[in-house]
Amino acid sequence: MSIKSILAAYSGDAEGSSGLRxxxxxxxxxxxxxxxxxxxxxxxxxxxxxGYLNQEVxxxxxxxxAELVGEIRRDFAARVAAEDLGSRSTFLDLTGRxxxxxxxxxxxxxxxxMGARAAKVGREHFVARPDVVALRSGRPLILVPQDYxxxxxxxHALVAWDGKRAAARALGDAMHILETKSRVTVLTxxxxxxxxxxxxxxxxxxxxxxxxxAEALVRPAGRGGIGRTVLDACAxxxxxxxxxxxxxxSKFSEDILGxxxxxxxxxxxxxxxxxx
Numbered sequence: 001m002s003i004k005s006i007l008a009a010y011s012g013d014a015e016g017s018s019g020l021r022x023x024x025x026x027x028x029x030x031x032x033x034x035x036x037x038x039x040x041x042x043x044x045x046x047x048x049x050x051g052y053l054n055q056e057v058x059x060x061x062x063x064x065x066a067e068l069v070g071e072i073r074r075d076f077a078a079r080v081a082a083e084d085l086g087s088r089s090t091f092l093d094l095t096g097r098x099x100x101x102x103x104x105x106x107x108x109x110x111x112x113x114m115g116a117r118a119a120k121v122g123r124e125h126f127v128a129r130p131d132v133v134a135l136r137s138g139r140p141l142i143l144v145p146q147d148y149x150x151x152x153x154x155x156h157a158l159v160a161w162d163g164k165r166a167a168a169r170a171l172g173d174a175m176h177i178l179e180t181k182s183r184v185t186v187l188t189x190x191x192x193x194x195x196x197x198x199x200x201x202x203x204x205x206x207x208x209x210x211x212x213x214a215e216a217l218v219r220p221a222g223r224g225g226i227g228r229t230v231l232d233a234c235a236x237x238x239x240x241x242x243x244x245x246x247x248x249x250s251k252f253s254e255d256i257l258g259x260x261x262x263x264x265x266x267x268x269x270x271x272x273x274x275x276x
Contacts, residue, residue: 003030003176004030004031005032006023006035007105007109007111008113009039009112009115010038010076011072011115011128018115018148019114020036021148022113026111027085030180035091036076036091038072038073038093039094039095039102039128065095073093076089076091077089092105102128107138110176111139111140111173112140113141114128114130114143114144115144131247135276142272142274143268143271143272154239155240156237156238156240157174157178157181157243158185158217158230158237158242158243159174159185160189160245161188161203162188162189166276170243170245170275174273174275177241178210178212181241183213184207185215185216187230187233188219189219189229190218190220219233227261227262230264231269234270235269239270240270241271241272241273243274244272247259261274
């Protein structure tokens with residue numbers, strides 16, 4: 001089994017283009033179909049001052065959004081044509097579909113790829129939230145950092161493994177990607193001597209049975225916390241993809257108090273495949 005259908009959320013800005021670039025590389029590697037999708041809510045002016053705006057002004061704002069969608073569509077077409085993916089690509093506009101959002105759309109694809117949440121001034125309402133998609137879609141999401149630009153995919157993946165539900169979900173969702181990697185490292189954060197030994201808890205054996213050459217790595221949690229330790233380990237081994245579970249604790253508590261998922265979202269310098 002391999003990836004055959006990729007959804008790339010794209011807002012047409014420079015920050016989002018890093019996600020589209022990786023999605024295109026993946027489409028070529030896996031001989032997959034690439035679907036670009038644009039979604040946007042109401043603009044800041046409309047959402048903030050709608051009660052004070054007449055229909056003429058609202059019409060102007062919505063016409064401008066339609067023009068931006070047209071620009072994004074043309075930019076997407078040009079980018080996939082440059083990657084020789086024109087015959088294996090589709091563009092979707094989810095504008096005005098209150099009953100069908102990006103998270104719902106993602107459920108019909110193998111994986112969704114998104115750039116970090118940023119946008120040009122005036123286009124903020126065109127940028128989807130990767131945390132919401134990761135939580136609500138039920139599909140794996142690859143978050144690509146800003147300024148990420150590579151000529152080819154780094155074929156070394158690091159799996160952050162704590163034995164919990166979200167990590168197991170991410171591992172299962174990533175298996176068809178991990179099977180194509182030349183090297184996989186399984187990282188556990190903690191005191192090596194204090195880690196429990198449990199019968200049947202052998203993720204390395206699972207990977208090997210899938211034909212994946214995996215090696216274990218144990219690192220104690222550093223001063224920056226588990227998130228920083230995971231990212232440091234990625235840099236140490238030269239990983240090009242991090243696989244991890246998202247929001248093992250509640251998203252609300254992570255938004256307020258911080259947590260591993262939030263740390264990774266904010267500071268990762270390589271693509272991160274996460275599942276909830």
